[in-house]
Structure formats: C-alpha cells, structure tokens
Amino acid sequence: MNRRITTEHPLHDESGNLIEVGYATEPLLSYDRRRIRASKFRIKEWDYYFVGNRQKGLSFVVADNGYMGVGGVTVFDFEKRHKQDCQRFSILPLGGLNLPPTSSSGRTLFKKGGMLIDMEASPEQKQITIDIDNFADRKPFHAELVLDEMPEETMVIVTPFEKRHAFYYNEKVNCMKASGCYTLGDESVDLTGNRAVLDWGRGVWTYDNTWYWSSLSVDLPDGSTFGFNLGYGFGDTSAASENMVFYKGRAHKLGEVHFGIPAKNGRDDFMSPWNFTSDDGRLALTFEPVFENRTDVNLLLIRHDAHQVFGQFTGRVVLDDGKALNIEKAFGFAEKVRNRW
Numbered sequence: 001m002n003r004r005i006t007t008e009h010p011l012h013d014e015s016g017n018l019i020e021v022g023y024a025t026e027p028l029l030s031y032d033r034r035r036i037r038a039s040k041f042r043i044k045e046w047d048y049y050f051v052g053n054r055q056k057g058l059s060f061v062v063a064d065n066g067y068m069g070v071g072g073v074t075v076f077d078f079e080k081r082h083k084q085d086c087q088r089f090s091i092l093p094l095g096g097l098n099l100p101p102t103s104s105s106g107r108t109l110f111k112k113g114g115m116l117i118d119m120e121a122s123p124e125q126k127q128i129t130i131d132i133d134n135f136a137d138r139k140p141f142h143a144e145l146v147l148d149e150m151p152e153e154t155m156v157i158v159t160p161f162e163k164r165h166a167f168y169y170n171e172k173v174n175c176m177k178a179s180g181c182y183t184l185g186d187e188s189v190d191l192t193g194n195r196a197v198l199d200w201g202r203g204v205w206t207y208d209n210t211w212y213w214s215s216l217s218v219d220l221p222d223g224s225t226f227g228f229n230l231g232y233g234f235g236d237t238s239a240a241s242e243n244m245v246f247y248k249g250r251a252h253k254l255g256e257v258h259f260g261i262p263a264k265n266g267r268d269d270f271m272s273p274w275n276f277t278s279d280d281g282r283l284a285l286t287f288e289p290v291f292e293n294r295t296d297v298n299l300l301l302i303r304h305d306a307h308q309v310f311g312q313f314t315g316r317v318v319l320d321d322g323k324a325l326n327i328e329k330a331f332g333f334a335e336k337v338r339n340r341w
Helices: none
Strands: 022-024 043-052 056-064 068-077 082-091 106-112 115-121 126-132 141-148 155-160 167-184 187-190 195-204 208-219 225-232 244-247 250-253 274-278 283-299 302-318 324-340
Touching: 043 141, 056 106, 056 115, 068 106, 068 115, 068 141, 068 283, 082 106, 126 167, 167 208, 167 225, 167 244, 195 208, 195 225, 225 324, 283 324
Parallel strands: none
Antiparallel strands: 022 155, 043 056, 043 195, 056 068, 068 082, 106 115, 115 126, 126 141, 141 167, 155 167, 167 187, 167 195, 208 225, 208 324, 225 244, 244 250, 274 283, 283 302, 302 324
8 A cells, every 4th residue: 555656657558558556746657648548538638726715716627538628617705605617618529638748847728619728837837827708697707827836746646447448647736826816707806825736637537436535725824835635436546545745845645534424314414524534543634614516417428426515624634754733724625526427
C-alpha cells in the first residue's frame, strides 16, 4: 500500500500497458494519448478548477469524454445557498479538444455556442479567460484570472482497473493563489487572494463507477497554506491511495480515508454532518454542510449523478513529522459521484 513512484518515464509502454502504478508528489510520468490501447469513446480527459471562499465560488471545466465534449461554468453564492451554471456540449470530439498532456504547460481551449473557456498553463501560473454571451437570465459573463504560487508538491496517482487497458492518471494541484475577478451582468466578484484547486485527469474509464472526492485549499490563521485531497471508490487502489495533506506547499501522505456520510431512512443524508477518519489515525474531521450542488444528467445509457457538497471542516490532522494541526471551520467541499459513461 502507498507505493511511491520516484523516477521519470512514460505512463504506458508501446503495447499500451501501464509501466508503473502508485503515487507521486510531482507528475513524473509522461502521458501520451497515442499509446493508449482503447477505443476513443472510452478515453476521458478533463481540466476542472474551483476557486472561492465561504461566501462566493467559481468552478469551470473543459472535458473531452470521447463521445461528448463539455465546457461548463458554475457561479456559487454560498450565503444565499444559490448557484447559476452554464454548459455547452460538442458531439464526438474523440480527442479533438486537444487537452494538453501535462498540467504545467499547454493551452486548453473550448469554444461553442457563445462560450469561450481559454486556459493557458506554465510552470509558474495558470491564466484563465472565460466569456459567455448568455449565462443566467441571458446575462453576459466574463472572467479573467491568474493562479500562481504553485505548490512545491502535488497529489499524483496512477490507478489501474481490473479491465485491461483501463486506468486513471490524475494530478490535484491544491492551494494555488488567485488574482482577478468575474462579472455576471452588473455584478462583479473579486476572487483575489482566494485559494484554488485543479483536478487534472486523463484516463480510460469503465462504464459504471462511483467516486468519493474531497478537497480543501485555504490559508490558516497564521498565514500558512493548508489543504488536502481525499478520495476513493474506483479502480484497484492496492498500490496507493490519493489521500494527502498539504502544508506550506509540501505533501504529507495518509492511508485509507473514510468519508462517513450519514444515512437517513436508508439513503445518504448529504446535508447532515459527515465524519472523516483515516485508518492511520492521522486525520479526524467533522464536515458541516452548507450547500449541495446537485447535478443529475440522465440520458438513459449515459448518466452523471453528482452530490457535491460545500461546507466547513473542523478537526485535527497529523503531519509526517508528528506535528498536529487543529483545523477550525475551513471551507472546502466533498462529493459522491456516480457515472455511467
């Protein structure tokens, strides 16, 4: 458990097999879509960002899911318990969106139906421009953001599935610092100073799967950056989990984590407090939900059933050196998502 990748090499060999599985704290393995031995319909690639605080938030995504491309933007008002979103779709991109093979360089561009999402990455920063002619209530939307203060270490994992040639190569970049704002109609929201996370994913997924994911990127009261990435639910995780804490830009690896979603009448009760625990005893957090971003896209054979819940984390985390951090009402999110795709 928790096998660490330490050397640079391709993700796949020339026959399309994963050379190595496990976790790393930097993207050592080079992703080459041409080496994948699977139908283009099965390849999933996305860049997803969230930046915000306990009052306001902004998420945006560009995804090439083989049979469908997606550009999406969501604006959150957590105080009013309200969201507004906009999505555009392209049919059968099959890799045509040309998402970059690494998170630290290249350009991700989506243009469709009056929506422009333009994300340019370098090792030092991410530059994002978003323009939408008709967002909510036909209001125009514009965002200009720069994300910098790139962390020294990130969460990187290679997860295989039982099905041959299925895999997920993922990097989470936590605690980037934002500058800039977005404008929706006459309202302008300044996001400068907030922390952001990038979920960079490339893989070949099986048809029906469920994931659990939680993310946090904040400044502690003493000014130190703190965040975490927690997740499980899919693939063969016998080599490693994706659970990490980030403190002052450095990663601290955790063992297995359980989300402890409460139940009511035999169903998940997402808006009651959750209890996060790790099997190594280094993480114990209570999550108090504030807002549920509920999404259910049901196209019969294709379904995206998501419960993304925003709220406050309180509890205790122990770093690799034994130092204990007390976390008090830090704002982040946790989700349970089932996909048939």
